[in-house]
Amino acid sequence: MIRQAGAKQPVWDLPTRLVHWLLACLIAFSWWSVEYHHTDWHIWSGCAILTLLIFRLMWGFAGSSTARFANFVRGPVAIANYWRGQWTGIGHNPLGALSVLALLLVTAVQVGLGLVAQDEDGIFMGPLAQLVSSDTSDKARDIHELWFYVLLGFIALHLAAVAFYRVVRGKRLVMPMITGRAPLEPGVKPMRPGKWWAALACLAVALGVTRWVIAGAPPL
Amino acid sequence: MRFTTFAAACACVLLTGCGDWKSGQANNATANISEDSRPAPTAVATTTAMRTTAPATKEEALEIMHERHEGMEGMGKATKAIGRELKSDSPDLGVIRESARKITDFAPRSAVLFPPGTGPDVGKTGAKPEIWQNAQDFAAKDADFQRAAQAFGTAVSSGELTAIKAKFADLGNTCKACHDKYRAKMKH
Numbered sequence: 001m002i003r004q005a006g007a008k009q010p011v012w013d014l015p016t017r018l019v020h021w022l023l024a025c026l027i028a029f030s031w032w033s034v035e036y037h038h039t040d041w042h043i044w045s046g047c048a049i050l051t052l053l054i055f056r057l058m059w060g061f062a063g064s065s066t067a068r069f070a071n072f073v074r075g076p077v078a079i080a081n082y083w084r085g086q087w088t089g090i091g092h093n094p095l096g097a098l099s100v101l102a103l104l105l106v107t108a109v110q111v112g113l114g115l116v117a118q119d120e121d122g123i124f125m126g127p128l129a130q131l132v133s134s135d136t137s138d139k140a141r142d143i144h145e146l147w148f149y150v151l152l153g154f155i156a157l158h159l160a161a162v163a164f165y166r167v168v169r170g171k172r173l174v175m176p177m178i179t180g181r182a183p184l185e186p187g188v189k190p191m192r193p194g195k196w197w198a199a200l201a202c203l204a205v206a207l208g209v210t211r212w213v214i215a216g217a218p219p220l
Numbered sequence: 221m222r223f224t225t226f227a228a229a230c231a232c233v234l235l236t237g238c239g240d241w242k243s244g245q246a247n248n249a250t251a252n253i254s255e256d257s258r259p260a261p262t263a264v265a266t267t268t269a270m271r272t273t274a275p276a277t278k279e280e281a282l283e284i285m286h287e288r289h290e291g292m293e294g295m296g297k298a299t300k301a302i303g304r305e306l307k308s309d310s311p312d313l314g315v316i317r318e319s320a321r322k323i324t325d326f327a328p329r330s331a332v333l334f335p336p337g338t339g340p341d342v343g344k345t346g347a348k349p350e351i352w353q354n355a356q357d358f359a360a361k362d363a364d365f366q367r368a369a370q371a372f373g374t375a376v377s378s379g380e381l382t383a384i385k386a387k388f389a390d391l392g393n394t395c396k397a398c399h400d401k402y403r404a405k406m407k408h
Contacts, residue, residue, distance in 0.1 A: 037396070039241065118300060118303075120296060121296050121395050122243055122296055122302075122303050123392040125241060125307065127241075129243075130307055130308065138300075
């Protein structure tokens with residue numbers, strides 16, 4: 001079959017898109033729930049984010065071609081070349097890769113802090129708060145509150161970059177992240193999809209680890 | 221098609237696990253604390269009434285606010301200590317008793333520490349002005365708290381862990397009911 005130039009081809013698989021949008025929703029929900037005193041929902045939301053992060057990490061090794069870290073995380077030379085316009089490909093570009101890693105890392109730190117935190121009144125405890133002292137849990141909560149601004153900063157940068165590509169570069173990034181498809185330059189190979197059973201296996205492990213964390217990380 | 225399977229599996233994320241983040245509860249709490257079926261204590265708990273007369277001087281007001289702040293902070297510490305004991309595999313009743321006493325001692329004091337004229341316009345405090353705008357509701361919530369503290373104290377005296385956990389949860393709810401509505405975020 002001959003592909004038409006500019007015809008839309010798969011660039012993001014469904015698991016990657018789901019993780020992306022669920023993460024966005026759950027971060028918003030986490031903020032809302034704790035702001036409006038639904039601390040229990042807030043902790044559940046954090047656990048769900050933990051599941052997403054573990055899944056995404058594994059999917060970064062077992063997923064489709066554009067989901068794999070090895071295919072998009074590049075060194076400074078590749079980033080410089082990209083900036084000079086010498087890059088053709090699909091998925092995360094070498095500079096965007098940094099954004100992906102930063103957002104995942106900053107979110108992971110936020111989840112980690114929340115796991116060991118306790119609320120101001122001692123009514124709620126994160127699932128791993130028991131593993132540290134009460135003072136450490138209080139400290140973790142303080143940093144958790146401040147770290148949210150770091151997370152917000154990276155989200156703002158991410159949104160600014162998406163807007164920059166749309167306005168300055170004329171490149172639409174949002175629709176492909178929803179539909180999974182984008183028009184490709186001629187000669188660029190489309191995404192090689194992942195295996196559905198690999199996605200299920202990653203999900204099963206992510207859920208298993210999360211449940212273990214929820215149980216307070218008992219010795220195995 | 222294969223992704224339908226995946227999406228269905230994702231939906232399971234929302235259905236898995238059951239836990240309770242209340243500090244006195246085990247993470248995978250199997251016993252429902254509200255199923256405490258024993259009869260309620262027959263003795264009607266008496267509560268200290270709200271102080272409604274404003275302090276005469278600013279010094280007195282600040283003194284009250286200071287005691288209030290220290291008392292609330294002490295209760296927070298006591299609650300954390302108890303929550304951690306109750307969550308541990310072998311709760312130390314001695315620690316629970318000691319911390320519970322701080323709570324039962326302070327609870328009746330709470331009623332006299334919120335007179336008019338001790339709000340944010342007077343000094344640094346997390347107490348919202350709404351406290352004095354909804355004086356009746358605030359007084360009712362404080363009475364709930366005092367009763368819950370007494371019931372908790374009784375449970376601690378009995379030494380029975382199930383009862384202690386149940387009353388601790390009830391107590392936490394009365395803290396939360398008031399804080400959600402009448403406490404402003406305060407950094408110190």
